[in-house]
Amino acid sequence: xxxxxxxxxxxxxxxxxxxxxxxxxxxxxxxxxxxxxxxxxxxxxxxxxxxxxxxxxxxxxxxxxxxxxxxxxxxxxxxxxxxxxxxxxxxxxxxxxxxxxxxxxxxxxxxxxxxxxxxxxxxxxxxxxxxxxxxxxxxxxxxxxxxxxxxxxxxxxxxxxxxxxxxxxxxxxxxxxxxxxxxxxxxxxxx
Amino acid sequence: xxxxxxxxxxxxxxxxxxxxxxxxxxxxxxxxxxxxxxxxxxxxxxxxxxxxxxxxxxxxxxxxxxxxxxxxxxxxxxxxxxxxxxxxxxxxxxxxxxxxxxxxxxxxxxxxxxxxxxxxxxxxxxxxxxxxxxxxxxxxxxxxxxxxxxxxxxxxxxxxxxxxx
Numbered sequence: 001x002x003x004x005x006x007x008x009x010x011x012x013x014x015x016x017x018x019x020x021x022x023x024x025x026x027x028x029x030x031x032x033x034x035x036x037x038x039x040x041x042x043x044x045x046x047x048x049x050x051x052x053x054x055x056x057x058x059x060x061x062x063x064x065x066x067x068x069x070x071x072x073x074x075x076x077x078x079x080x081x082x083x084x085x086x087x088x089x090x091x092x093x094x095x096x097x098x099x100x101x102x103x104x105x106x107x108x109x110x111x112x113x114x115x116x117x118x119x120x121x122x123x124x125x126x127x128x129x130x131x132x133x134x135x136x137x138x139x140x141x142x143x144x145x146x147x148x149x150x151x152x153x154x155x156x157x158x159x160x161x162x163x164x165x166x167x168x169x170x171x172x173x174x175x176x177x178x179x180x181x182x183x184x185x186x187x188x189x190x191x
Numbered sequence: 192x193x194x195x196x197x198x199x200x201x202x203x204x205x206x207x208x209x210x211x212x213x214x215x216x217x218x219x220x221x222x223x224x225x226x227x228x229x230x231x232x233x234x235x236x237x238x239x240x241x242x243x244x245x246x247x248x249x250x251x252x253x254x255x256x257x258x259x260x261x262x263x264x265x266x267x268x269x270x271x272x273x274x275x276x277x278x279x280x281x282x283x284x285x286x287x288x289x290x291x292x293x294x295x296x297x298x299x300x301x302x303x304x305x306x307x308x309x310x311x312x313x314x315x316x317x318x319x320x321x322x323x324x325x326x327x328x329x330x331x332x333x334x335x336x337x338x339x340x341x342x343x344x345x346x347x348x349x350x351x352x353x354x355x356x
Contacts, residue, residue, distance in 0.1 A: 020258075027254055035253075036246045045247060052249075053257045060261055128243040136244070150206060151241050157208050176202040183237045 008072035016063040023063075027056050030073075033153065034080050040148045041084040043133045051087060055080050070162065077153075077163045081145055088141055135185035143178035146171055192220045197227050201234055 014022030039048035
């Protein structure tokens, strides 16, 4: 039985020895965060699920080579960010356009907690969510990634810089531009 | 602090990434400037609106599907015994080292062959003279015995030559 308080780095060491329970615990800890990061970036639940699973496949495959130089979370965020950016490029090559259907693969927390808001509330919330997703996807990739990491994952500029492999001042600049662009997009949606 | 200075720092101020002194200066400016306050309030509104993007919860089968994919990835890969070999040769450093080693060995062997050229030449000469001896030793160059078919043919040929003259 694995101690639930064990650190991610120790779990990675166990995973490197082929311990599947350690890997399962790692997945449990980080799946929601990675799934939502990718979902907010690509705007499609099925694609987000597949990419999130790809992140963990890479974690499993790299376990034996993993050296805890940086925090595990920084490392796994970097894998996710790179996958998102690469996926976007390959999707652009395949001329795929993301479209989100309301019948998705994942479930929202309200659905999970069996809270039953009115049908109108659900539709309004879905519409607001769709508008924000659309506005986010209209941002350039780097601005979008920096904004998602800041707004939804509440990471510091320093952590974002490490994940995106750029300087802190570059992150600051990306966020200034992202916020400015987003203001225009969301005003456009309100009209 | 002037308005344009404060506005340049709004984003970092909102993210609490400024040094405490600077954070305080922007805060004081906002208290005293209604135009900047309004502008910052708009920025805050957009930031809050982003919270309406609903998060999703992974399906219960997430881990099961993941394990299946991990196993599939092993099945589609090369045989286990040779994985290290492919990984070893796929490294750019190893490939470059092998290329350089190949060039060096090729140059070394080439130099050896060029230096030892005089010896094979002598050998060639010997070989050539042996071949010539063998050719000259053939009976093809002996005088044709009289009365044979060859003798008759030569006579006929010389007769027709004389006839033409």
